[in-house]
Amino acid sequence: MTESNRELVIVGVDATAFDALLEILAERKTVAPADLKLLAADAADADPQVFANRSIAVQVAKDFTFSEGQVVLLLNSDDTAREVLAAAEAAGAWVIDAAGITRGDESVALVHPLLNSAEVQSGERNVVALPVAGAAMVAEALYPLKSQLHSVEVVLNQPVSALGKSAVDSAAAQTARMFNGQEAEVDPTTGQRLAFNHLSSAEAILESGHSFGELALVHELRRLLGDELLLDATINTTSVFHGQLANISVTLKEAQPLDTVRGLLANGARLEMRERPSAEEAVGGENTLLGRLRQGLVSPRQVNFCAVSDNLRKDVAINCAQIVHLLLKIH
Template structure:
């Protein structure tokens, strides 16, 4: 006995990862459907040892389906998520559309699993931004111990967070650097991404922050604690997959770095790899394909009274998107939905 599951946006980077992770984690599926836009009709997607053919989202009837994992942009989600929800299918949405809706829970299962119960208001659960998801997994156990006052985070975000076209742009620009006459002008990004870093993710706001930075602030407050002050600088780097973050945390109470390390070692979803030697830390390349959020470089910040610094790395297509969505589905099944 299991669930009838729909993956919406199955041909994209995140949609394909959703199918992979559902199979890897042996999510109890009785029936599964892969949906995409009409231009992808019939495109084949893998689900474990099975091959699925994409169906047309526009004409799909969600009646009788239990869970829909959405991995499409906000514009299309705005059209189709309410239809799925109205048909009785619980939507787990990876776009930003519903994250800030007070009637829609924003969930990272290691942090606030019980918030899933609030799905009944709209039959929708929101998945957080990729950069927020990995950070709050590390913040929550520390917050439970010593109460976080303020977080200063700088992100180093891979191009897969923008999508396939961005990954192609990085690849083609990198080749173009070495082949005279084959230089590739920026198209996806406002400046060259190959051998460069761009301190600009999403649109600029009147405050001077980008929307990505605003998302990290707002989502951390909703998921962990509205009293936490957060300031972020989000940077796109020439890495294909895997987001990294340099995080400085100021606490209300003193927390020794060694105790912080032990807390994180015991925390769900975290793997601490922290040897104070060359190579004794995790980089984005090493986290690709993994479920964990990795924490390294844990140390005291001696410039403030109660401060800790650490380095945090995770596969943004997994924990930052697809894995978190599947984990939400698992919690939903355990707490709320009946199988079959």
């Protein structure tokens, strides 16, 4: 039984995490099929979706009527999603931004359901932002050490799915062509080949030398872990479809025995210690896998480790479902 008959409205049936989200919502019985609404820019381009053994039609967003009794979840950051955000907020609905539309807007609470779910009501608006998948995973991995952190350097190896469904389709097509001995076409968005490649950056480089995604990752981690934390980040893109891996180097305020650090990480929420974790092990799971824990060679206060997770199921779909559940229950 669901705990509320309030409507859940999802915008982004073509988002990479959409299928995983529907699966999680059905497994957890978060919402009844009758109370689930799906929106797209043009319903003619979207087939009905199966949810809990029921067929759910996809409606046209511009024709949909929003109301105070709804929770609206945005999975895309396109013009349609931005229009929906404005219309839903004006109607008094709660909006969950899982696409980074409101990134940098301090009037919107940035909420990780495991770390600061009480912040849902702290924003000035009825809008809740979720951290992007990379920030969600790294924040979970660092949270048990939060009070002891002085500085953090993150090298995030993101999968092609982090760039969107079109990038996944492009990488799949390139892979097929290369297996058939044909020249792979360059991905039009990144300007580089995605298949059998490792990109130093999938985005344009800013004047600082960083990409926008790297600065956004730093910004979201500071909002979740504390503004005083010194942070730097690099985001590479690897030619795998799903599953992300981050190499993390932390400098602690004071040197700690490695066993103490291991114990703190092992007791963290949704964290699981492995000797040599891989993205393959993490895909399909609901935990962040941590491993390669070792003392740094630069400073006695330095500790290095890696974190891997399923970027779609765990860091987007499950986090979305938990915030949806919270809003349907208390608002």
